[in-house]
Amino acid sequence: MSLSRRNFLKVTGGSILAGSLGVGVKPKTAHARRIKIKDAKESKTICPYCSVGCGIMVHTFDGKVINVEGDPEHPINEGTLCSKGQSLHQIVHNPTRLTKPRYRAPYDTEWKEVEWDWALNEIAKRIKQTRDKTFKLTSLSKVKEKQPDGTETEVKKEFVVNRTDGIAHVGSAALDNEECYMLQKLLRSWGLVYIEHQARI
Amino acid sequence: MTNHWIDVKNSDVILVMGGNPAENHPVSMKWIMNAKEKGAKLIVVDPRFTRTAAKADIYASIRSGTDIAFLGGMIKYILDNKLYFREYVVNYTNASYLVNPEFKMPGELDGVFSGYDPAARKYDKKTWSYQLDENSIPKKEPALKDPNCVFRLLKKHYSRYTLDTVSAITGTPKEKLIEVYKAFSSTGKPDRAGTELYAMGWTQHTVGTQNIRAMAIIQLLLGNIGIAGGGINALRGESNVQGSTDHGILFHILPGYLPAPTATLSDLKTYIEKHTPKTKDPKSVNWWGNRGKYITSYLKAIYGDKAAKDNDFGYAWLPKLDEGMNASWLMLFDHMLKGKFDGFFAWGQNPACSTSNANKVRKALSKLKWMVNVNLFDNETGSFWKGPGMNPKDIQTEVFQLPACSCVEKEGSITNSGRLAQWRYKAIEPIGQTKPDSEIMNELYFRVKRLYQRHGGKFPEPILNLSWRYGTKDSDGRIKKVDTHLAAREINGYYLEDIYDKTADPPKLIGKKGELCTNFVTLQADGTTSCGNWIYSGSYTQKDGKVINMMARTKKSDPTGLGLYPKWAWCWPLNRRILYNRASVDPKGMPWDIKRGVIKWSLTKLNPQTNKPGIWEGDVPDGPAPPMADEKAGKYPFIMRPDGMGAIFGPGLADGPFPEHYEPLECPLSENPMSKKQRINPTVKLFYTDKNSLAEDIYANNDSRYPIVATTYRVTEHWQTGVLSRHIPLLLETVPQQFVELSKELAKEKGIKNGDKVNVASLRGKVWAVAFVTERFKPFKIMGKTVHQIGMPYHFGWQFPEDGSAGDSANLLSPTIGDANTMIPETKAFMVNIEKA
């Protein structure tokens, strides 16, 4: 009778074999498990959660993050991390990550996956359309004006403002500095002034 | 932070009030515990016994929203017991300035300062001024005896903050108040250092700015600003909220804290004139006197060759705010609900959960025509149209949801709370079709520009003239791949011509055309330098022709032994690790405490700049000038202030030169015990004023239906609205659902048992939660009556987990109201009720 080990256990019950399987085998003293970061590439990052700025070593293998741990060289965290920093790999490889652009049409009940090129072109069109429709070359501001009798009164006057009040932006404290700089510059080039982010809340 | 994370180890007394580092900045506890090991005392003042409180030597409970009363009592204690650092106070603060005798305070004027206009809810600040000498320099009285000097006015103002009054307002027992006051004010000696760590527990109040001001006054009185182990340290909530603020993603500032231009400042000259403070005091550095160099170099950075002298460097292309216009967060969503916007970007942010009164925001989103939502995960904002109470078939808003990369899939720098900019490297290629945010911006830049090039449109100049040099362009002129190093260089700035120091004889070459700027000291106002953000100038620089990314430095050396690590990454400004460090030395330049010397004026060494003996050693000083006592060239320590002095009297704020206790918009009292006629901050913008106001903005004060004080907070295992933690299985496992913490006493009154499902409701919304019945909340005795307080985290939302098992945001309960200066919403103190579900 030939039975695989698993089937055999199934048939006879695990405990029956209990004592006899190990006859003649010396107890092992060393664990042979191969350390998982042995062949990994190491790169460094700074934790994306709070603002302590802990250094993190990211171990990758075959294009995947296989381990993260605190960077022992880093003077602030000295190799340590809290629960959030320690879970960084699950931000990267996560079945619920958005991996394709999505679009929700007016009054639709579902998301649809779309191509980047289409989405970016459509957004660009809307930016232009809204901007052109709502662009203000001038606007009224209240200013104090000296009257002939020496007193000051508040009057409304028209000034050049060159802005759009039709588009607003919020975010993002999660971007890199270079991106933050590029973003504020881009938004202001479109004429936005309703520009806010996490620092306000 | 004025100081930085590691520096906490140098403290003798650490006051944590308005923050909770063990939960929100856990690794910082490494340095707090390090200080404790050396004998430092940790004081925690919080409505709730937190994980930080669990490590405290002294814990004091406080009713949410009463910090100014608590701190006002401390100011009184310090003054009454003469525990202030007199030499520091007299030399380095405006305590000796003589104030306009017409200036009146809340004790004299029923709760307001002089100049209040109740109709406009604004102050005319005419009387909040100094008596000036013939050079327009404030008159001083160093003996601090004149009844009109700042010091005497301070004493008079806080004489009302007696232990009895403070205890009745805060609910903190008197003996606890004394214990905290005594411990913290022990640092008012030259050889003692006290630090304060705060976060949103102070900012998210209608008196948020004044909470911090009150502490600033204490730290100036005790001589704790500028020294190692001292300072006022804002523990910022996100990895790069410091950097994103520095780079001006806010309506009121351009990068480097340059004010956003307003309508009446019609040209660059007017802008510079308006925003450049002046002083005739030769000892004042008045650093903002350089404003013109920074704004001009910014315009050269963003418009490149298109910005020239003859077109005012493109200043006209910048959008302008109307005078007095407030486009901040609460206004933005208010206007959105009123249908003002067609388009909206929610870029790496989830306002449908993070905004106070989140129901208002969710409704406002449905008034949009289109929204762009950039994120790593789906979220309550992008999917708002299918959220609770929404019928997608009624909602017009188009939503584009764009998948962004995580931080290990791209390269760039972020700035921590200690102003330390550190470089991050790419570990793997972007997951799936995700893109780095910079690539998304690049695509939108190119596509919008192409539309304007092809079809024309309204005022296309800023779009067509924007400089965008972040990589090699293809035949269409589109950058194929963004190189963020090029953005970092643009931020640092370039010499566009050879730059000479004209004060030297003969003029000395200080910058070579085409090279990266050394630092902001070399920037020019004539268009010969470019710099995207002056405070980051020096972060990506060039030395002897060699380009150096200073933010990527990893050399670990600590010559002072204070943990400054000057060659680890790079810190703004100029790699200065402790701000206002000229106040850490006596007027002759010797450290107040030689064991903790941040900088020191050394007369034994030759200064290569001046070829004379006398040079600063240690941290990068707040300017190279000799110490204040040097009669010819000495300078005052607080170089960013026009008068060079630390401001105990602060007339720049909207709500008063001294902090005064006002109750939160929603509180358990019918009147302010401090001044009966003025319950709330007299200068906050009220959204709900009468029946014609938006129903969403309603609030309930001293209302028996909502008798319980509530506050929101975060826990270690989650982050912000939870988009980056609810989606993380390992984190969700540890804190899987919305909870509410309440005292045993309140639980008993309400028949709630530990683990019960309960509903928490305010006038604006209702949220279910699992009850944590705990000793960590205790009822308060406030003005003789028992007041309960509860607390909830705001990490949860309906969208994920998709089965709704986590609950929804605590921000559905909080009100629409903001701080009088910053408009940061008051989510830390509002009124609710709690019932078993």
Place this chain on the structure above:
Amino acid sequence: MLRKALLISPEICIGCRGCQIACKEWNNLPADETKNEGTLENPSDLTPNLYNKVRFIEVPSETTPLRWLFVSQRCMHCDDAGCITICPAPGALFKTKEGAVAYDKDKCIGCKLCASACPFNIPRFDKNDKISKCHLCSDRISEGLSPACAKTCPTGAIRYGQRDEIISNSQKEGYEKLYGQADLGGLGVLYAFKDAPKIYGMDEQPAVPETVLLWHNVLKPLSYLGLGGAVAASLLHYIAFKPKKDEEDK
């Protein structure tokens, strides 16, 4: 090699649970589905996917509203390890050269006897009934690294090092005796307690149940001879589980 150990100091633990997550991350353990049950402590107990956890204990205090203790818990890596003693499958449970009580899942037969022999209620069993518990990151420590939990701990509340050095250093710091210093031949996880162990949720005098000793002395040699394995195992099951079950029934 000298024996290694963990030193756990609840007084400086901030309850951040970096250790909990670091362990799961290193050992590729999936998250369990959990619910809030009136405490931050979650999961409420160790599971086959949770090798260590922080217990949140609220105890009365005279000076503050309470004392809130955070106590990191895992396999204690006993010197006299009841689990190894009772384990009938040679090589399934073993001691590493550093003194960690590790295991080989391939050799585990799923009899669960180790659970009955553990004074600390540590062994859990995965979906294949194989033992699943802390092994002191035996793969890391054999390479000279610290276990993941100790490596990540921000405040040094979990420290890894030479056991004798830990003990002598603690004495210098004023801890006369560490918890686990002498118990069960000396534990591989030592605690610096300021008060009675019971306040931290620990047994005053942990001991291996008598039954384990019986099995070791009488029955295990039989099984090695390959005689009456089934008989021995069922007898063993009775001895190990029945009395316990009876106790529970009471």
